[in-house]
Each structure stands twice: as C-alpha cells, then as structure tokens.
Amino acid sequence: MEISELPRPLVIAVDGPSGSGKSSVSREVARRLGLEYLDTGAMYRAATWSVLEAGVDLADQAAVAQAVRDLDLRMGTDPAAPGVHVGSTDVAGPIRETRISSQVSAVATNLEVRAELKRRQRELIEGARDGVRSGVVAEGRDITTVVAPDADVRILLTASEEARLARRARELHGAAEAHHLEATRDQVLRRDRDDATVSSFHVAADGVLQLDSSELDFEQTVQAVLQAIAATVGTRQGDPVSR
Numbered sequence: 001m002e003i004s005e006l007p008r009p010l011v012i013a014v015d016g017p018s019g020s021g022k023s024s025v026s027r028e029v030a031r032r033l034g035l036e037y038l039d040t041g042a043m044y045r046a047a048t049w050s051v052l053e054a055g056v057d058l059a060d061q062a063a064v065a066q067a068v069r070d071l072d073l074r075m076g077t078d079p080a081a082p083g084v085h086v087g088s089t090d091v092a093g094p095i096r097e098t099r100i101s102s103q104v105s106a107v108a109t110n111l112e113v114r115a116e117l118k119r120r121q122r123e124l125i126e127g128a129r130d131g132v133r134s135g136v137v138a139e140g141r142d143i144t145t146v147v148a149p150d151a152d153v154r155i156l157l158t159a160s161e162e163a164r165l166a167r168r169a170r171e172l173h174g175a176a177e178a179h180h181l182e183a184t185r186d187q188v189l190r191r192d193r194d195d196a197t198v199s200s201f202h203v204a205a206d207g208v209l210q211l212d213s214s215e216l217d218f219e220q221t222v223q224a225v226l227q228a229i230a231a232t233v234g235t236r237q238g239d240p241v242s243r
C-alpha cells in the first residue's frame, strides 16, 4: 500500500525512552502524512513549568495535581508549528530548558497529574481523529499502552543508551565528547529510570511494533516508521505493501 493511500481516520501512537528520536521522528511522519502531531511530553513539561512558576512545592503532590487540573494549556498540533501555550505565554522554548528536564519526572510520576493529562490527551487525539486532517501521530511514554491502546498503529521507538546520550549531547551541546555525554546522563538515563516507575517504554507491549534506531540515521528512521505504518494498515486492508 502506498503511503499516500493510507485510509483515514488514522491514529498512530509512538512511545520510547528519552533521546530515542520519537518527538522529531513523529513530527516528521505526521508532516509527511498530513496528520496532526501531539507531543505529550511537552504537556508534562508545560505542567512542570507552570507549577514551578507558581512556586508550588513539587513534593506537595496534592497541590501539584490541583495546579495541573487548573492549568490553562493549549497544545498546537500542526507538525509545521506545534506551539505550546500556558495562558497567553508561549512556553515552547522555556519547557526545553535543563531546569525543566531535570524536574519534569517529579511531576510526571504524580498519578493524579497523569490522570488529568491522560484525559486531555485523549480529548486531543479524538479531536484530531474527527478533525480536518482525520488523524494524529501522538508520542510519549504511555500512548501505546494507556492513552491510546486502540490506536491504528502502535510503535515503540528505541535506541541504545549510547546512541541516545550522543544524540541528546549533540542536540544540547553540539558535540558528543565524553564530558558532553556526562552532562547529558542525568536528563536521559536518570530521567528514564524515574519515568519507568509509572510507564513501560523499554519493551513493546502485545500488538506494539518495536523499532530500534540505534544504527539508523534520522531519515532512515522516518522511513522505517512510514513503512511500519503502511505494512500495518495494509495488512488490515488485505493489501500488499508497496516498496
């Protein structure tokens, strides 16, 4: 089945550990398929930014959860410009700062926060399914397992720790020498350990396709995801997958 022939609506769920490439690859796949794009990690980052701005103690789980329930969060789902706003503030840049990356897991492991953001994520996914683009690529840690287990295609995108550290180091520091890797270790490997206490994103659940991008470059990874989507949907439609 040709990529351009994929039936709609189409919901694609992509999970994976930090630095596996799920955000950048999912966004490019959404762009090429003409689908919406939902970065659920950005929602947790925006929640963390807002709670810190409000001076809420992250250890006060009840206060954090109430602040997130009250959160005025607007997610842009256009893969060409996926904005993130808290109230009238554009937080797309601030939520990527190391201070957020180093504290987001404290918010993301709050189960009441997860319940609230899962509810919003499901609303956004259903809205995209019924929207003009008739579908979405939603990525994060628990999309294939909790948020959208009935997605048309579910993919776990993984990569070796070495590859993930190097990618994040190049992204943040422009190089992947030993001291760059060491500076990145906390926000990649420690964060994964914390995040894995509330989500499973290292081993594919039943029905989830696992793709390892360790030896693939960015374009090869995008192509692998597109082919997996075509193969999955084509199989369901009974059509052979065209190369």
Ligand SMILES: Nc1ncnc2c1ncn2[C@@H]1O[C@H](COP(=O)(O)OP(=O)(O)OP(=O)(O)O)[C@@H](O)[C@H]1O
Residues within 6 Å of the ligand: 016, 017, 018, 019, 020, 021, 022, 023, 024, 025, 041, 167, 168, 171, 213, 216, 217, 218, 219, 221
């Ligand atoms: N297959 C690949 N080969 C080389 N670089 C890649 C590959 N996939 C993604 N990248 C790059 O690695 C960096 C991290 O990618 P990305 O932010 O998409 O990862 P992520 O899994 O979403 O991480 P996090 O969950 O921490 O946000 C980016 O600079 C991206 O361009």
Ligand SMILES: Nc1ccn([C@H]2C[C@H](O)[C@@H](COP(=O)(O)O)O2)c(=O)n1
Residues within 6 Å of the ligand: 018, 023, 040, 041, 042, 044, 045, 104, 105, 108, 109, 139, 140, 141, 142, 143, 191, 195, 199
């Ligand atoms: N569905 C999700 C998405 C993200 N998180 C947590 C895990 C990360 O530490 C943090 C930021 O995500 P990223 O921008 O790195 O993809 O949010 C989660 O628990 N569930």
